[in-house]
Amino acid sequence: MKGRPILGVISGFLFGLLLGVTLFLFGALPLNSPWLLVLPVLGIVLGLVMAAWAPFGGGQTDEPTQDAPAQPSGTTLEQDAIPPLDEGGRTFDGPSDADPPEAGTSDDT
Amino acid sequence: MRRRSRTAALVLVGVMAVLLLAAFALPANAEVLQGDCTGGAVFSNGASVTERQPLNQVVAVPAADTVRYVGDTNLEPLGPDEKESFSGGVSVALPWGSVTVVSWSGETDKTADRGSYTYDVSGLVPEGTGGVEVTATHTQRGQTCIVAVTMSVDGDPGWQAFTAAGLTALSAVGVAGAGVKRSVK
Structure with missing residues (x-):
């Protein structure tokens, strides 16, 4: 099972049981209705079906997958469009304006 | 993935809707009556019940009241100094049988009775519920009378109903949570 059986x-049992009790308390079911017995069983079945189906969530894995995603046909990676990186991980387009001034170049003295 | 989740949510809602519709579409119960006894009761809110009351008609009675009743076994009256044994009780039908809530036995010189009876079940029985099938049994002189009526306490659903509805919604979230994929370590 992919989900949580x-x-x-x-929760399926509780859902069916409480649904029956709610329907009785709101006047929709008589106290001797067989639905009060059937609903918890149907709730268990519903819970198991949901656990087997497991339609929610991404199912994230910690391990890398063996098969890399296939490259769509007709497209290529344009390596030239990616600028090269220097050792600091910055792009090598020249000094940045945000770079701090080098030590010893201050004119405060 | 989003499309699959949407489909699953629709299936969940659909299943719940089918369950609700099926619950509302219950067939009517058949009337149950055994023996030659007759009787009736009148409540202060105008509700009345007799042995001919069909079981699929719910009689809503007040939570506390003084009810006027009459009952007759339709047996031959006893002589001046004669007494005979009797037994009986009242039971409430459950989905898996019934439970006796009142029982009586002893000796009597009567074959019929009338009077008034004061009761108070407020705080014990929730109001505005579905019908509760109440069956009264009385055995006297070898004759057993069984009379059943469907009753409920008059009023609107109380905090019990809304608490149950909230817990139902909470457990529905649990059911949906069972459909969340487990992460693989």
């Missing part, structure tokens, strides 16, 4: 069984 134990959570599905417990």
Whole structure:
């Protein structure tokens, strides 16, 4: 199962049971209705189906996948469009305006 | 992935809607009556119940009231100094059987009775619920009478109903949580 079957069984049972109790308390079901017994069973089935299906969430993995995603046909990586990086990880387009001044070049004295 | 989640949410909502519709579409119960006894009761809110009350008609009675009743076994009256044994009780039908809430037995010189009875179930029984099938049984002189009526306490659903609805919604979130993929370590 891709989802959480134990959570599905417990919460499904509670969902069916409480749904039956709610319907009775709101006057929709009589106290001797067989639905009060059927609904918890249907809730368990629903919880198990949800756990087996597991349609929610991305299922993130910590390991890298073996198969790299296939490159769509007709497209190429344009290596030339990526500027080269220097040792600091910055692009090598010349000194940045944000670079700090070098030591010893101050004219304060 | 988003499309799959949307489909799953629609399936969840659809299943819940089918369950609700099926619950509302219950077939009517059949009337149950055994023996030759007759009787009736009148409540202060105008509700009345007799042995001919169909079981699929819910009689809403006040939570506290003084009810006027009449009952007759339709047996031959006893002589001046004669007494005979009797037994009986009242039970409430549950989905898996019934539970006896009142029972009686002893000896009597009557075959019929009338009077008034004061009761108060406020705080014990929630108001505005679905019907509760109440069955009264009385055995006297070898004759057993069984009379069943469907009753509920008059009023609007109280805090119990809304608490149950909230817990139902909470457990529905749990059901949806069971459908979240587990992360692989």
